[in-house]
Structures are given as structure tokens and as C-alpha cells.
Amino acid sequence: MTTEVLQVIRSDGSVQKKLEPTLSEEMLRKLYRTMVQVRALDEKGMLLQRTGKIGFYVPSGGQEASQVGAVAALDAGDWLFPTYRDPGMALWRGASFREMLAHEFGCAEDRSKGRQMPNHYAFREMKYVSISSPIATQIPQAVGAAMAAKYRKTKEIVLTSMGDGGTSEGDFHCGMNFAGVYKAPIVFYCQNNQWAISVPLSGQTASESISVKAKAYGFPGVTVDGNDVLAVYSAVRQAADRARAGGGPSFVEALTYRMGPHSSSDDPKRYRPAAEEEEWRQKDPIDRFRNYLKKQGIWTEAWEKETWDGVRADLNEATKQVEALGPPTISSMFDDVWSSIPPVLQEQKDSLIEYLKKGELKDLGGAFPL
DSSP states (O other), X not given: OOOOEEOSBOTTSXXXXXXXXXXXXXXXXXXXXXXXXXXHHHXXXXXXXXXXXXXXXOOOTTOHHHHHXXXXXXXXXXXXXXXXXXXXXXXXXXXXXXXXHHHHHTOXXXXXXXXXXXXXXXXXXXXXXXXXXXXXXXXXXXXXXXXXXXXXXXOOOEEEEEEGGGGGSHHHHHHHHHHHXXXXXXXXXXXXXXXXXXXXXXXTXXXXXXXXXXXXXXXXXXXXXXXXXXXXXXXXXXXXXXXXXXXXXXXXXXXXXXXXXXXXXXXXXXXXXXXXXXXXXXXXXXXXXXXXXXXXXXXXXXXHHHHHHHHHHHHHHHHHHHHTSOOOOGGGGGTTSOSSOOHHHHHHHHHHHHHHTTTOOOOOOOOOOO
């Protein structure tokens, strides 16, 4: 049996009208601009790492539609438990380039104060939960948050994102089983980008698809074309509506491709066929959505130039601003440990501040060790 793949926008930009979601022109333009933001941030992030200005970066080029389409289908108050390859979800919800770059640099404005790995963003007011490096640990956490929303009857739902590699972890199966039994209001969302670092999908699972695994846990699963932003939007929206109405969890698998390396420390040429990369390059999600917007009479060359020029100008300005910022204060290591700092810790902090005034402690620097 072959798993059916939901597709709304064909490769040439034409659309299957019966499946096309009803979205305003403003919404369509925002989808495209956010995808451009993700691509531009990717280019800038890798450039900053290669020139030694930041120590590490996790690119997500090729997965713009799968990120942006999913988050756009949610309500603003819904919770996100993302992976480190989901910057588009934060951008959609209003994160600025300055905030995201401050995190990459680990500077004074970094919300994590340099304590978290790069690309591990956290935005409390956006309900964008801090990312963890261990694979799939966010899944049971997300199920717990979904159950809390269910008990409180808040009508919030949760989306947790993962890669294909994450579906081989025990946390994935525990989370899926628990959510199925207790009908947690959650969307399990897998961006199947074909490679878990150097492990191909064929070495990851013997199932005909990843979405089919949902059947074992008692809820529906669907596979969509992850390079089709409208297909992703439609599938996630349906799953979110089901969860919000009390129908329990759903699983959405988005077929996409990581065009670049797993991280700035990886060389995909050592394990990935060049022909495969070229095949997927022809399925570029931004190109496809651009073709769709052309056929809808929305896209123009002038708007395209304005969009890219505006995004890159914003990104360059944010980079200049962040580069001018200093590092977090050393004394900040005492912050966020206790809600109210106890006397013994306050004494240590005061002692360190006095020691720093002597100028004997030097910052030896050093790049992020990955």
C-alpha cells in the first residue's frame, strides 16, 4: 500500500481548487514574506558562522513551507514545542531578527544570556517553548502541556514539531501512546526531511510512511507535501480544529528536504548523493509558492524585489546592532536560579562583583565547541 500525499499547489504553481484553503491576499503575502525571512536568516547565519562571528548555526533552507505553513494554521494562543530547525515559527509569531541574532551571538540581549545553544530559541510571550538538543524530549513535555490545557478547559492546543529521526526515539512513542489514550489536544508534526544527520529515511523506519504510525496509537495520521505551504496549512488546520473540538490528537507528516548541512559542523557531501540534492532543489518551496502567487495575480517583480530588499536590509541592520552589543554580565550567572535569591547566593554574587572590580579576571574568549 502506498501512502497518499496531500498536495494543493502543483510543481508549476497551479492549484487543486477543491483543496485550496480560503486565505486573504494579506495572509498569502505574509506567508511568502515569512518564508523569505527564513531563507535570508539561513544565509546570514551560515555566513556569520563561516566568518567566525558566531560559533554554530543550524540551517533550515528547503523547509520554509513546512515551518511557516504549520504555525500559520494555529491560533495565536496555541503552544509550540519546536525543534532547532523551526525559526520560521518564531518569525511568524513576531520574533525580530535582532532578538534571534542576539541569541545566536549569545550577547547581552540574548534572552538565554548565553546559556543556551545557538538556534535554541525561547519566546515566552509567543508560547514558543525553549528548544532542547536531546532528540524528541519535547514530545512528552508537549503532551503534558496539552493535558494541562484540557484540564483547564482553555481551548488552547499544542503543536510539537520533530524530524524523522525523532520518531525513532522512545519519547516519541511514549508521547503518542499517552496522547492517544487520554485524547490530548495536540498535533504531532513531523518534518520528514529525509535525513537524520547522515542516516537516510530508509535506515530510520521500515514503515511505508511515518504518518501511518499514528494508527497504532488510535488517532489519524496524514502525509502532506511539505514543500507546499498551502497543503501544510490545510492539514495542520484540520488537525488543530479536531484537537480544539475535543477529538484528540492527530499526526501530520510533511515530506520535505534539508537542502543544507545538518548544522554548520556537518558536510552532507560526505553521505548524500548530489543527484538527490538537485532533484529536491527543483522542488524549492519558495519557488513553488511564488509560481502560485503569480497565477493568482498577486506576485509582481517589483513586490518580489521590495520583499527581498526589505528583509535583507532589516537583517543587515539587526546584525550591525547585535554586533555592537557586549556579552552578558558575568554576575548574571546568579540570576534566574531562584525566584528570590537566598542570602548565601547573594553573598557569592556580591563577592564576585567585588573581585571583578579588581580587573584580575580576564575573558579568554573561545568559539562555541561544536
